[in-house]
Amino acid sequence: MSKRVLIVDDTAFMRMMLKTIITGKGYSVVGEAEDGLDAIEKYKELKPDIVTMDITMPRMDGIESMKGILEIDPNAKIIVCSAMGQKALVIEALRLGAKDFIVKPFDADRVVEAINRIS
């Protein structure tokens, strides 16, 4: 059974990019969320195997959202997506329990590798 991925990112463009990369490698994207709050709701509803989590988002950022998700499911597998220069935030996310990180602009191979590694 292929792994089910939830994509969290506030820009539709980025979601589409990721979706293309992920589905191209045989994973299925079960849902998309536009912000941190949305992500928590969708997580509860969809119970995905993997979440890709953008850090900077309106309403609730990725870090807070991660905390919320990990509270619901301490075993949640979250990959944080960050832009260059957000080193400190990425480290914080890892410390909080993110399993891995990918850096924008996305390199298709690295994204797939990250997902492969934690599934």
Add this chain to the structure above:
Amino acid sequence: MGGQEEYRGLFFSEAREYLQILSNYALQLEKNGDKEILAEMFRAAHSLKGMSSTIGFHDISLLTHVMEDLLEKLRSEELTMTTEIADLFFECVEHLEALLTLTELGEEGYVDEELLQRLSMASNTPEEKDIKVHTGLKVTLKPNTPMKSVRAYMILSVLEGMGDIKECVPPIHDIEEERFDTSFIVYIQTEFDIDEIISRLIAIGDVENVEPIIHEEIPVLTTNGDKDKKESLNSRNGTVKRGRHVEKFVRVEAHRLDKMMNLVGELVINRTTLIQVGKPLASRELEGALEELGRIIQTLQNSVMEMRMVPIKQVFDQFPRMVRKLSNEKGKKIELVIEGETTELDRSIVNQISDPMVHLIRNSVDHGIESPQERRNAKKDETGLITLSACHEGGYIFIRISDNGRGMNPIHLKEVAIKKGVITKEEASRLTDEESLELVFRAGLSTAEEVTDISGRGVGMDVVRSVLEALNGSISVKTKEGQGTTFEMRLPLTLAIVEGLLVKVDDNIYVVPIESIRENIVMSTQTIKRIQGNPVILVRNELIPILSLPRFFGEEDKNFTAFSETDSEHVPLKEISLMILESGSKKVAIPVDEFIGQQEIVIKSLGGLLRDIPGIAGATILGDGHVAPILDANTLVHWGDLHVQEGVDSR
């Protein structure tokens, strides 16, 4: 490293200080493994490590890192102090010293590999020696890995979970700053099997390769940018090149210099005694010999002073960069002019004035200089000017920080002070403009409407003042609304010996530092005028208050009573000698019965109850063994100024 040239001086002087701490405490450490001593040493080693890795002296940072490690173990009682360990520390200190000296001279110093090994061996407790010691792992990341440091963080986190990380090459700090190419080496003490560790590391993203390093293999530093530079750790023989330059420097503890200074002082006193004893003999030979002795003492004194003096440039050098950075942040245009950076002052003072100065300059940038728009509106040059100057004046060092910004408004200051509860409305109404300005030095007062992260948190100026007072100095402020503000710091030279004038007033002998004396004049009592009962004289159209020394010190002044009577008719007509003291631009005239003469005096600080007598800066021992107080011109002049001011105001 190039851009950091300016900080080199500061680095070396500070590094030496820490080294000093290490060496001092290493001595005590051998006697007792006191926790506090260990903590001090740990801090010193830690600071040195941080400093040296920041400036890029990796070998120094490597050595201090290992020292830090060992100290930590001693502190946590994982290890107990032995003579061997103490010896090791001495060796380290010596080695560091040589490294520092070489590096300062621009030569390359290498850390002694063998010493490092002995250090890391020493920091392994006997029980642990059975465990696999220091497994070395070379971790290589894929080329073009984004956020290498975060990957490294993940790798190090995994390793931390599996054992104790002993050392990284390059140092962990550099790894965090991404100062490595694609690979770094971690030494870890662990019970896990090496294959197990490798397989876990390989599972981390972007890790290309992990290979074990056999301990004999010497790690190679790979730093970004200077890959071709033969790595310092590679020196197989590992000894520091003790070049011909090393002997040029001798490190001497500061208190030894103080002792020497004191002895020179005693010599001066002794010479004065000799002169007095020899006077009745009227021997030309003796006079000649004494004169020669005087010259030698003078030279000796200068050399000792020189040893303690450093140019203020050390402190000033950090400011151009700081001002540029701050003004960019604040969107202001500011030019910084520095004057008198070669002025020398005592090293211990230099170390302490840096922080107050940083604060004052930040204030100038933040509150003093206006935005370009504001300046244009005020018809001022768009670019603000901050002038930093240091000079020698009247036996003191003056450091001035002035800006041509918006200045301060005494009335506004008062309002803020009332609002913040620093003073009451009533108190405020009694303050003169000048006194109102002094409010800036009070705790809890910040005139910034808005707190910024540069300054204006309402703490600061009071701290600046207390730092200066602790150094026996002072700070004053002058301002003109719309034109700018000047802060003036006055610091003693810590010259233990000054040229002084001996004067007699009412049978007491006082010493006045010659630099404080503007002139000595003789005037008729007729010329004395009064403002509100306070006697003043007019010298070249300048009103100078007259101060009676006995009165100032709370005694009766027989000669002086006449001057202060309001009825000028009753003043007996006679000539009086006046000594005019000057401090800053202010003056005071002191009636003197007799000028005894000029001589070199040794300042002895007064202890206990006598320390805080206003008007007295210290005491000296005269040639005949008597003790005479040294007058503090600044306080006296200030007193006189207040009195005239009062008189003028209430007239």
